[in-house]
Amino acid sequence: MRAGLYKMQGITAVGSTPLALRCLKASEERRKAMSTISKNSLKTSLLQLECHFTWTLLKQHVGLEALEETVVDHIKFVKESNITDYNILSYVCHLKNSNEEALRNLKKAEEAVQKHHPGEIARRSLVTWGNYAWVYYHMQRYEEAQTYVSKVENTCKKLSSTAHGKIQLPEICAEQGWASLRFGANYYERAKNCFEKALESEPDNPDFNAGYAIAMYRLENFAVRYCEEVRPCLEVLKRAVELNPKNTPLLALLALQLQQLKRANEGERYIEEALKITPDFPVFLRYAAKFYRKKGEVNKAVEILKKALALTPKSVFLHHQLGLCYKFKIFQLKKTRYTPQEEVENLIQLAIFHLKTVIDKKPTFISAHSDLANTYALCKRYEEAEEIFQEVLQRNNLSCGEKQEIYFNYGNFQHLYMKSESKAIKYYIEGLKMEKDSFGRRKCGEAVETLLKQKIESRLGDATDIGTLGLVHNLNGEKQKAIECYEKAIALDPNNEEYRNALFELQLSISS
Template identity: 30%
Template sequence: MAFSCPTKTMAQTSLKISLQGLECHFTWKLDYSRSKLQSLRETMIDISSREGVQCSWAGHLYNLLAYLQHALGSTKDALQCLKKAEEAIRQCSPDDVELSLVVHYGNLAWVHYHQGELTESQTYVEKVGRLLRDNPCPGVVWGEKAWTLNKFDVSKRKEALDYFQMALNGDPENKVLRCGYAMAFNKSVDRTNITAKLRSEMLEQLRIARELDPEHLTITMMYLQRLAESGQVEEALKLAEEVTEKPLDSFGGFGILLSFFRDHVSHDSSIDLARRTLERHPDSRQLKRHLGKCYKWKIFSPEEKRNPMRHILIENAVNLYEELVALYPKSLAAKLELSAMSRESGSVDRADKIFEDLLLDREGMEPQDLQTFYNWYAQHLFHAKKNASRSIDFHKKAAEIMLPTDQRDSSIRVLLSIVRNRGHRAEEIVNFLDGLDREGAVGQF
């Protein structure tokens, strides 16, 4: 019979308690579903691989990427990212480097603990303790936590704002924190819920951030977006032209810029900008995604539906989305977009195959992805396959997932329209919706 050493067990328990008290990615409740972590990892890899990554937050990025790699089972990649994080932090924070490494050391302590390297883990725990002895609440820690929460998930953005504010209380002129707060503030409210007063407040925060860091591309893109929404379109157009006069080597906020050109110039202008930028960075899969969106916007625009040459653009989009599916093999969005483009090209069988494969693989999807898939499949069954009854089945599946999303709203509206028009299976749908309504899920419609 084997006996464990009580002293060793007590020491390990004590270490675990110390680890749980650290401020780092392993204690910030980032334990989401595997598919969510994979999606975020792909986004962070895209950002880290592009030129012009901002020095001010490169350490934050690699620390987050290290956590994601470890959570997904790749300790070797996690350690490589942690090494890059330390190099970036030492390069960007020479005056306050040790305090800037507090979160990083916490991550190292956890990774060594999970590897069974308890001595190394204890060393980093003690290092953090010494650093915090004289600086119990360093703003750099709250700043990195705020940045991480803001990047991680939309549900954490209001919490991120609180941490940005805590960090700014101790360093109100810090341009990195001020820009981070402005970006988080602009993303913290759904576009449909932004009032004129709130938009004015957002514009002011972005103006302050731009004054502190006029070269920050994402801030500039958000600023011109809010200018246009506030009716200052001419000023926004002038700013957009200034940005695009010089080649773009950083893609922060690039999607906002493309949307702006689509809305205020033309679809062709957004496509042209995406193509020109991609020509400068042909290996950027992130830019290929942006170009795919531009194609999609134009293909489904009312004016394009009358264009006799529309099939050429659709063919280009199909080819691009085929490449994107290969570049992002885990991306549900890329596969759904390819199915839509395939259907538009007349290849309904190919779109069917994409949905059938996803149907077989749905067990691994997180609820929001599953809801999106059910809604898209329901629409495909109705419009492309003319199978109204099976379409209803999948709209019901989407509605049953109790997440407040546009896809769920879409499915509920379709079901309600069938009831109002006394369509096929109307009585069954009434009973189904009554069940949902008891949970307060349908009354808003």
Template identity: 40%
Template sequence: MSEVTRESLEAALKQLSCHFTWHLFKDESNIENLEEKIVDGIGFLCPQSKASGHNLLAYLKHLQGRNEEALSCLQRAEELTQQEHPGQAEVRNLVTWGNYAWLYYHMGRLEEARTYLDKVAQTCRKFANPYRIDCPEMDCEEGWARLKCGNRYAERSKACFERALEKEPLCLELRVGLAIATCGQVEVGRSWRHQPLDLLRQTLELDPDNNYLKVLLALKLQKMNDNATGEKLVEEALEEAQSPEVFRLAAKFYRSQGFLEKALSLFEKALEFQPATSSLYHQIGCCYRTLASQILHRDKMEGLQDRGTREKVRQLHSRAAEYMEKALEKSGCYPNMYLDLASMYAALGHHKKAEAIYQKALLMEPLTAKEKQQIHQRYGNFQDYFRGQTDTAIYHYLEGMKIQEKSAEYEKMKARLQELADQQRSQKPPTLQGWRLLGFSAKMEGNESLAIEYYEKALGILLKPSSSGVASLFTSPSSPEAERDEGPGRVLFQGPGNRATSVLNGENKTRQERQELPLKMNGCSGRASPLFLGPQSRAAFACSCNEKV
């Protein structure tokens, strides 16, 4: 390419408006998990947005180094644009052509990159601009691209649709996009809850056959405790639905209602319409797990604590583990999927399998601060309640609290450490470990004076038998695993690069709660005694989770 240098070509490419210049996935530490979400969502958010989905998938595949597959996605996007928007194909294809130009540039095929750059320029010149134009179609394309990346991009997506609607206020596709983006923005920012409800209702009046919007509105109404209206919308959507995404969201609605058999049937139906994904398998596993909890709660209330109940619960836990195992065989797995499988193994008494999964989770990279904290909390629970390894549990609770991420997990670890410290402090004579725990907890909370007071008490105990070792008081305990000799039972695992966003939290229980542990089911709290389940039962309940997807 003698007449055009690579540098001048790149300068022209930077003027394009496409996925390569929108800086998508800029803050994503691991993009492997996103492909499944994008594939699942193609065409389900809005029938006119399939081309946009394939454009986004092409960009993602490029980031993964799969450029030939990316070219196939762009070819499919170009075909769909002709079908979906025959009257706007030239303008709509500007994004696809821009992606082609960038992709060929990265592949070193500069002549082909120039060809597509010229196609963009030829169209843009009609609007007095060399390489980009400001029009509703381009804003719409960017809006769908950002929306399909997840709720964290919803605010920017919403702005794109609003800007486009200023010029085309009657465009149904733009109204659908705005309604969905507003819902996503509320999920992230917790802004005014009624705004998406109003938008969804208004959009449904204009597009009454949009079953995706019906189930989305139903889920929002469910959060507002209007379950009756929500269920009516779900039933209407299911009468005509042929979309796996509609089945999945409807299943989520019934699962939150506690109608788990119905949720399971809808999840299974979704599998008939789309290839199995890690998310779908995991949600089915969670349904079986919660179904087991329902049976325990019901039989506790009815006073039935027999062998038949124990066997039924074990079968359901086995089914849950089976589907969670299938989830981990797929790409796009999140850390909480590993943690949930480990807790199922623990509930079934398979402690070695549980330990192996927890070790994988501990070694995963990269992880967010919240994910690291969750892993330490859940693994601490396992060591605390299943294995009786209090020192190991304390170490992981402390490691989790070092991560300055205020969360439910943080509060649970703090409460459990406080309880353990109180237990040791109440011993006669008081123990060094109890004061150390209290001191460390106070220090992490920023209460230096209280931390010094506790450390002084620990120092007083330490100085009675010895004048050495004072410095060890002011550091957190070292890892019990690191202090053990490696033996045949200790295996180190390489952590995979998979991670995620639907999070299932482990529960830390107080002394009283462990006598009769509360389970949250069907929107209300009940009590289920673990006493009749066998020797592992108390620990099994300690790893129970609040389910979120």
């Protein structure tokens, strides 16, 4: 009866499954298969694009909220960088799962291209279109994603013989360089390389030279902090200033570099000149304040920082610099005999407020955690200081240099505030055991050596302290000094196997 009914309807039954339904199902499966192939093909094309989504800019290396606020502030005060800023802002919005907002920022990037580069719209839009394609892909709007992939590929074919959206335009290299600078220290070397590549095509381009100088400045400061090879940036900064005489943040960086080279008077002339050009430009003001803080004119630095903060109230950099200024003032006041307690308390509250703002907005800013913990320690709020140190010590994503710096600061906290020499020695040595050279490692080595020698010379030290000093010398590669210490420790504690084994291994390493 059922088969007859199917036959009347023009459907042939096979077993209990209507053939038309089976055909429909097969067609749906083919459509899905084709869709999967199409999606995979789209993904392959997307990966060939030059844009923020393919530059491996990882959100764990930045505080997204702080980065977003920095870019928004930059857009407000630096009109000529809108294209770069809107593209970065779009990517940040995507990382925050706000793809609709990401699209709105890409639209603004397009408008900025039309306004500033009406004769080069296609060439200047390649990164923006690549970002569009990726955002639409993540929104599962694959047809629109494919449209933008095609726009990039077709434009690249016109501009170059290279297919699949790969093209080495200097503007694209520079845009990757600026994005890399925004994402922090992990990307400074890449930023330098990007600007170098851009400069190969246009060596006198002011924007490329500015980016290159900033990357070199940050790399040099990073190298000094982590005891890596220093590549001097003074001449690069001078060249950038020569091509960008009205770029006051560059003038300030040149001033800071001169200050670091003990040429502060020369540097201050650049700061004074820049203050006349842009007295209300917060990006410059923050560097000017840093210059005066380092010079010791903390009140002047605070005055400048307050002015800048009124213009950009969410700036992490400004909050951090203010926190450091107030912390310095607390330290200075505590050294004087007669200090109004009310003034000290006010400074404590200000320092804590600003430094807490920093770590809330940018949890990856490790040195700011130490600054806040040390401020708590200064005002005898030891439990809060301990809590901050422990939270950071338990992180497993810190760089070697960051970890060593935390060990040094926590060792100081244990020594100076908790009066625990044993714990201080333990943490200094933890920093020393990490072999990568850095400012933090060197400070750990100096601190633990000084502490142990003081104990030994005052005759409060025992075999343990002398043996520990032997370990310190050994970790520092000072084998002969280590041998002498272990020999003295064994003389005081003849049955100590640890010292005997350490001495034997040292003697063996010297003789082999």
